[in-house]
Amino acid sequence: MxxxxxxxxxxxxxxxxxxxxxxxxxxxxxxxxxxxxxxxxxxxxxxxxxxxxxxxxxxxxxxxxxxxxxxxxxxxxxxxxxxxxxxxxxxxxxxxxxxxxxxxxxxxxxxxxxxxxxxxxxxxAHDQDFYALKDVPHGLVSENIYFSKITGTARRCFVYTPPGYTENDKTRYPVLYLQHGSFEDETGWSSQGKANLILDNLIAEQKAKPMIIVMDNGYASSRAESSANSTAAFEDVLTKELIPMIDAKFRTIANRQHRAIAGLSMGANQTMRIMMNHLDTFSSIGGFSGTPNYPSGDDINPATFLNGSFSNGPALNKQLHVLFLSKGTKEGNPFPASIGAFKKMLDGQGIKYVYYESPETAHEWQTWRRSLREYAQLIFKK
Amino acid sequence: MxxxxxxxxxxxxxxxxxxxxxxxxxxxxxxxxxxxxxxxxxxxxxxxxxxxxxxxxxxxxxxxxxxxxxxxxxxxxxxxxxxxxxxxxxxxxxxxxxxxxxxxxxxxxxxxxxxxxxxxxxxxAHDQDFYALKDVPHGLVSENIYFSKITGTARRCFVYTPPGYTENDKTRYPVLYLQHGSFEDETGWSSQGKANLILDNLIAEQKAKPMIIVMDNGYASSRAESSANSTAAFEDVLTKELIPMIDAKFRTIANRQHRAIAGLSMGANQTMRIMMNHLDTFSSIGGFSGTPNYPSGDDINPATFLNGSFSNGPALNKQLHVLFLSKGTKEGNPFPASIGAFKKMLDGQGIKYVYYESPETAHEWQTWRRSLREYAQLIFKK
Incomplete structure (x- = not known):
């Protein structure tokens, strides 16, 4: 045929x-x-x-x-x-x-x-070299199927293991949980996102620590719920099922100092909310083109926002290794206003963060590739 | 956007x-x-x-x-x-x-x-259960990028590691090198071919030995050649670059007893030719819907065919653990005649083989899924 x-x-x-x-x-x-x-x-x-x-x-x-x-x-x-x-x-x-x-x-x-x-x-792109396929040692991207008791479904994540992971059987690695945006899925970061090549190149230049990256699907609905509460169910899947599975399957360093999280757009919103509920689980957070106050551009009251998670700036500064925010200079509404309001709140609380703007890019993957390049160089260095 | x-x-x-x-x-x-x-x-x-x-x-x-x-x-x-x-x-x-x-x-x-x-x-399909996604332990399929000195290009293979591979750091596994057909690529077997799910299910039922499966791209041309001699260059890539890389990267049992090869259609033709040139490297061969005399249906002279590789039946019977052939009952020309001529030659030489026919399927993936199911249960059992 x-x-x-x-x-x-x-x-x-x-x-x-x-x-x-x-x-x-x-x-x-x-x-x-x-x-x-x-x-x-x-x-x-x-x-x-x-x-x-x-x-x-x-x-x-x-x-x-x-x-x-x-x-x-x-x-x-x-x-x-x-x-x-x-x-x-x-x-x-x-x-x-x-x-x-x-x-x-x-x-x-x-x-x-x-x-x-x-x-x-x-x-x-003028800077495409940072995600080019080069003759450097390459990590692997593996497709992992698992069954979730929370959702009652088969789920899939992709896992990047850095160059050298398979050749030795002793070294343990920190882990970055990296999430896609709305109407995307677990394939995005290792396909159009080029996460594996970005890390291969950064690691070859010794600009980033060798790390495992876990890219799961951010959509989840618990089997108990008839309508999806995506972030709540995903938070449960991530913290109760995915992280334990990854720590059992891969040679991770299974503590908060060696666990980071990040996401783009919807994934930024999700991961920042999850982070603030699980400061015992993660030590660094990256929000690419998104913040948990999305889509509002109104001033944020830290006393009440996310149950007051950002109300104690000095304590947060001690807990957070890296708080990273980014967006593209050409992003349209509501991103400049909502990210601006979030930064203003952080500034008001004296909370330290790193802010990056991707030149001449909109709410698209080039912004997020560059954001990952920047963020990956900051984490796991304490 | x-x-x-x-x-x-x-x-x-x-x-x-x-x-x-x-x-x-x-x-x-x-x-x-x-x-x-x-x-x-x-x-x-x-x-x-x-x-x-x-x-x-x-x-x-x-x-x-x-x-x-x-x-x-x-x-x-x-x-x-x-x-x-x-x-x-x-x-x-x-x-x-x-x-x-x-x-x-x-x-x-x-x-x-x-x-x-x-x-x-x-x-x-009436028998789709054997490649269904079930709540059994799942192996991983990993994307591996490597540079070939022979072709002068980046190449990619997918590697299935069986359930349990990542959880332990000691067990070593046999390896099946599994090839696609013409105008297909290294993605075929783990996507429409369902090789990973077929093995997950067979292993869960203890019908197949846990094994690593390597799925490479069968197209290759050496940088020295202006026109592609696909099988010759691929043979070099496979035996001189791919196998050493896999043996270095993964916990394989690196000897001929624990190394098998198989392919479909063009991949059957390629892998059977490669097998006969490298009996020191592989011990089992599976030809799904293809044989090295393709597309001819003429009688084969074992004294001259593939440099007399099949001329000594008793010796081959000692060397080959499994020689497996298959086709679908609905396959059209030239496959029935060419596979028939090849079987006739094997029979004439007294060479043992296992022959399987997939009922009511043509030169398509259902034939090859079933062929893999049959073949995987035979290999690595000596």
């Missing part, structure tokens, strides 16, 4: 490949997220995306990226081609619209985000 | 979900390969696939599966829906055609095969 597809594949890859590629070599070329053997999608140095698809009978084909649709133009062979405006550096979800059908681009690799598996495009 | 997609996602999942689902509950329901939260594709007990997609301006939409196109019908809201003929049990690659554009179904999960990342559909 494969054979029909094989023929299609050969036909596609041979069609005027040489001529077209030579003509456009100076400007557009396949993206890092273009499927091997496919010519499109392509990107250029300005960050434009060029999509192309054969659709001889279609009347309207669009590239849909960043909330904007770009009309493609049909040639005399029925192939539609067109370009987007320049996009921000880094990774973006996108799709094609063919006569009103929103579909993945058959030329791209697929990623989970925005609530679906679909197309993603990588725009080369 | 995610937000537009989030709105789309909500709109799609809420549109008349309840009404449609209730109406069709007795027959069609989402497949195991349908994306979480999506209503289509669906399958029924007869093995029919129902696809549905909104494409208000399209003039022709088809479901394309198994080399056959099925026309979908448009309703007054612009949603196209239609059904395929009954499909064989197990996993199939498919796509949608929208006004001449061949695209992935936005409702399915995506798999690598047929030379592309694209849609796959799981048809429930």
């Amino acid at each position: 494969c054979f029909k597809y094989l023929i299609t594949f050969f036909a596609l890859t041979s069609t005027s490949f040489t001529a077209l590629y030579a003509q456009e070599a100076n400007t557009f070329k396949p993206s890092a997220t273009t499927q091997s053997g496919k010519r499109f999608p392509q990107v250029n140095a300005k960050g434009q995306v060029k999509a192309s698809i054969s659709a001889p009978s279609a009347t309207k084909v669009q590239l849909d990226i960043g909330g904007v649709q770009y009309d493609l133009t049909k040639d005399d062979k029925g192939v539609w081609t067109g370009e987007s405006a320049p996009q921000d550096e880094g990774f973006h979800y996108y799709q094609l619209n063919i006569d009103g059908a929103a579909v993945p681009d058959p030329g791209s690799k697929y990623f989970y985000g925005a609530g679906r598996w679909g197309s993603g495009i990588e725009i080369p | 995610c937000f537009k997609y989030l709105i789309t996602f909500f709109a799609l999942t809420s549109t008349s979900f309840t009404a449609l689902y209730a109406q069709e509950a007795n027959t069609f329901k989402p497949s195991a390969t349908t994306q979480s939260g999506k209503r289509f594709p669906q399958v029924n007990a007869k093995g029919q696939v129902k696809a549905s997609i909104s494409a208000p301006s399209a003039t022709k939409v088809q479901l394309d599966i198994g080399g056959v196109q099925y026309d979908l019908t448009k309703d007054d809201k612009g949603v196209w829906t239609g059904e395929s003929a009954p499909q064989d049990e197990g996993f199939h690659y498919y796509q949608l055609n929208i006004d001449g554009a061949a695209v992935p179904d936005p409702g399915s999960k995506y798999f690598y095969g047929a030379g592309r990342w694209g849609s796959g559909i799981e048809i429930p």
Whole structure:
């Protein structure tokens, strides 16, 4: 049954490949997220995306990226081609619209985000070296299936173990629990997030301590509840099931000094709430593009916020090794206001934190890749 | 930038979900390969696939599966829906055609095969219990990146470590090197192949020995060659780079008695050739839907075939722990003839082998899942 597809594949890859590629070599070329053997999608140095698809009978084909649709133009062979405006550096979800059908681009690799598996495009970034695949020692990313008694379901997490983990059988490592954002899942950080490559490179340069990273799914609902209380159930799964399982399965250093947590967007909100309920479990927290007062930009009253968790600044400064916050400079509402209000509260309480802004990026993965790069260099150094 | 997609996602999942689902509950329901939260594709007990997609301006939409196109019908809201003929049990690659554009179904999960990342559909099988996700101890599947000096490129393999591997630091395990077919890659066996779940279940029932499984990419070309000699370069990568790396990284039993090899289709051809060149390295071989005389169905002369590798039957019977061959009963040309000719040669030489036929399946993954189930129960038992 494969054979029909094989023929299609050969036909596609041979069609005027040489001529077209030579003509456009100076400007557009396949993206890092273009499927091997496919010519499109392509990107250029300005960050434009060029999509192309054969659709001889279609009347309207669009590239849909960043909330904007770009009309493609049909040639005399029925192939539609067109370009987007320049996009921000880094990774973006996108799709094609063919006569009103929103579909993945058959030329791209697929990623989970925005609530679906679909197309993603990588725009080369000026600082892409920090997540490049290099000839350095590489850690492993392993898929772990486990059954949760709290949710009554099978769940899955991905676990990064640093270079050298498998070659020795003695060394124990600190652990970072790293969470995705809303409508994403446990695959995000080690796929479009490049968490494994970021750590491989930092560890090779001795800029970060070798660490285990656990990337679980932040959605959970307890079997006792009919409607999901996502953060509460996830907090239980994380602290009562996931951490004990990781400490049993992997060579961790199982204490708060060697356990950190972080998350992006929804994951920032979740992990900061969980952190403040479990200061005996974690010593560092990273909130990337999110804070627990989201989406409000109102002033925070530390006496009442999260049951007064932030009311005693001096005590918190002793307990927290790293409190890290970040966002991209191009992030829109409600993030600047809500993160601003949270920082203002911290400042008012005299609580120490590290703040990072990702230049020229929005509420997207390039912001979070850079945030992880910064945060990973701070933790487990006390 | 995610937000537009989030709105789309909500709109799609809420549109008349309840009404449609209730109406069709007795027959069609989402497949195991349908994306979480999506209503289509669906399958029924007869093995029919129902696809549905909104494409208000399209003039022709088809479901394309198994080399056959099925026309979908448009309703007054612009949603196209239609059904395929009954499909064989197990996993199939498919796509949608929208006004001449061949695209992935936005409702399915995506798999690598047929030379592309694209849609796959799981048809429930009468024997699906053997690869079901159960509440048994689960091994891990880890992604391993390594640099090959032979190819001059980064390569990737997936490694299954059995339940208990990470919890202890002493036990050493035998290793199965397990290869994909043509136009597939290193992701196939642990995704649509279900190799990890098959072994988790067999090990839980004590039907297979706990083992490590290494799933590499069978495509390789040496940096010295301008044109790819895939099997020759892969043979070098496997024996000179991959096996030493695996033996260094994982707790293997690094000898031929505890090393087996197997592959499907192209991978069967490759691994049987490699096996006969490296009887000092491997003791068991499994050829699933493939043999090294492919695609010929002519009689094989053992004196000359593969440099006379099969010319001394009694000696081979002492060296080979398991020689396993399989195919599906519905496989078409050239497989019945080429596998038949290979078996005839083995019979003529008095070489012992185990032969398995997967009932009512073609040259597809259900044949190979079952073949792995059979083969895994035979190896590492001497």
